[in-house]
Amino acid sequence: MTAGPGDKGGGKSGGKGGAKSGVGKSRPSGRNLTVRVRTARRRSTSSTRWLQRQLNDPYVIAAKQDGYRSRAAYKLLQLDEKLGLLKKGHAVVDLGAAPGGWTQVLLNALGPKGRVLAVDINEMEAVPGAQTLVGDVTELATEEAIRAALGGLADLVLSDMAPPATGHRATDHLRIMALAEAALDLARAVLRPGGGFVAKVWQGGTEHALLATIKRDFAAVRHVKPEASRSDSAEMYVVATGYRGQGAGNGAETDAETDTEIEAKSGETET
Numbered sequence: 001m002t003a004g005p006g007d008k009g010g011g012k013s014g015g016k017g018g019a020k021s022g023v024g025k026s027r028p029s030g031r032n033l034t035v036r037v038r039t040a041r042r043r044s045t046s047s048t049r050w051l052q053r054q055l056n057d058p059y060v061i062a063a064k065q066d067g068y069r070s071r072a073a074y075k076l077l078q079l080d081e082k083l084g085l086l087k088k089g090h091a092v093v094d095l096g097a098a099p100g101g102w103t104q105v106l107l108n109a110l111g112p113k114g115r116v117l118a119v120d121i122n123e124m125e126a127v128p129g130a131q132t133l134v135g136d137v138t139e140l141a142t143e144e145a146i147r148a149a150l151g152g153l154a155d156l157v158l159s160d161m162a163p164p165a166t167g168h169r170a171t172d173h174l175r176i177m178a179l180a181e182a183a184l185d186l187a188r189a190v191l192r193p194g195g196g197f198v199a200k201v202w203q204g205g206t207e208h209a210l211l212a213t214i215k216r217d218f219a220a221v222r223h224v225k226p227e228a229s230r231s232d233s234a235e236m237y238v239v240a241t242g243y244r245g246q247g248a249g250n251g252a253e254t255d256a257e258t259d260t261e262i263e264a265k266s267g268e269t270e271t
């Protein structure tokens with residue numbers, strides 16, 4: 001942990017990408033509920049609950065103070081703090097980038113020689129210093145557009161993609177895993193040998209078939225749930241490093257190490 005809420009004042013944007021550079025790395029640790037939201041006639045119980053959680057979420061508060069577009073920024077900061085994923089001058093593809101918290105973190109971490117390609121199915125407000133691309137990552141046309149925009153190979157492919165939550169656990173699980181698979185396909189198409197891959201996954205880790213492919217294609221695989229990922233959310237991240245390069249698999253058995261850091265708990269989709 002570095003600074004905590006209250007160590008920083010104001011809410012003005014500063015560094016490249018709008019976030020204050022180098023501040024509030026993995027920030028909050030306490031979660032004291034203080035603000036109570038009264039039910040209003042036109043507000044449903046679930047909206048009241050959501051509002052109360054937002055108002056009391058230390059990461060939401062810290063994101064405002066640090067100038068990040070989303071609380072999700074702290075998840076990437078914590079993953080990087082733990083695993084040292086982000087390197088100066090690297091080219092990184094940020095899948096499911098909107099509203100842009102991860103993109104801001106990347107711009108700060110990669111420095112002026114780094115490159116960030118932020119991709120989302122929805123339009124997102126430009127993040128100065130990053131290239132943005134609108135497209136559905138499950139479509140081949142988007143893969144082609146990403147390749148064209150990169151004009152070379154990437155060092156790291158990140159996916160924080162999440163579908164809109166239906167509230168139906170099995171459906172949400174299937175959809176998020178389909179997005180993780182699409183992200184992996186994309187990673188295999190654009191990563192340089194030695195490159196890394198991070199994707200949001202669901203529940204007790206990555207599905208068997210997907211995990212087998214990742215282990216075949218990467219030298220090391222871990223599952224990590226950063227502190228900023230809500231404890232009642234089933235999300236966690238699969239982190240794979242040491243891409244073996246295209247065609248490395250071809251039926252070969254894996255010798256990748258797999259390490260599950262924290263068991264994901266069941267719960268709702270986090271966005």
Ligand SMILES: C[S@@+](CC[C@H](N)C(=O)[O-])C[C@H]1O[C@@H](n2cnc3c(N)ncnc32)[C@H](O)[C@@H]1O
Pocket residue numbers: 069070072073095096097098099100101102103119120121122135136137138160161162163164179270271
């Ligand atoms: C949890 S949000 C990402 C938050 C972001 N990492 C940040 O730091 O602000 C998930 C994003 O995934 C995007 N997404 C969902 N399905 C997608 C798809 N098929 N292709 C591209 N983006 C997708 C959503 O539009 C949404 O913006």
